[in-house]
Amino acid sequence: MKGPRxxxxxxxxxxxxxxxCVEDCPQNDxxxxxxxxxxxxxxALPRNEKCTGCGICFYSCPEPRGIKVFKTVVERKRA
Ligand code: SF4
Ligand code: SF4
Incomplete structure (x- = not known):
């Protein structure tokens, strides 16, 4: 899949x-x-170019309302 997930x-x-969050993001995003x-x-400012939606930044952030993480939902076709 191309593009951020x-x-x-x-x-x-x-x-x-x-x-x-900047230090911990594995994608440097x-x-x-x-x-x-x-x-x-x-x-902190999101780039949202390589984000995988892993959630690490959410768990790094000491501020409970600091970061929201979203994941792309991919529909799978049945064979
Ligand atoms: S969810 Fe956060 S830590 Fe994970 S890739 Fe995206 S920006 Fe980086
Ligand atoms: S408070 Fe949260 S969003 Fe702000 S720099 Fe720290 S970890 Fe990142």
Whole structure:
């Protein structure tokens, strides 16, 4: 299957800028925003180019409402 198999959303205003998700993403698919959020931190920013929907960033994030992970659902045809 081509293209990302998942994607994430980061709730920027809940982000503490700890960058654990940036360090832990095995696809290197999260970067640091060039701007500040309302708390004065540079939030994590999804690239959503190679995301597999693995969920590691969700478990890395200390902020309960920080990251939402979605997975692409593929319909399988019966043979
Ligand atoms: S779900 Fe996995 S691949 Fe996607 S951004 Fe999070 S850690 Fe990276
Ligand atoms: S782990 Fe959570 S709080 Fe830390 S930078 Fe990523 S989204 Fe922000």
């Amino acid at each position: 998942g994607w994430i959303e980061i709730m920027e205003d809940f982000c503490k800028g700890c960058l654990l 999260i970067e640091v925003a060039p701007y500040l959020n309302r708390k004065g931190f540079r939030p």
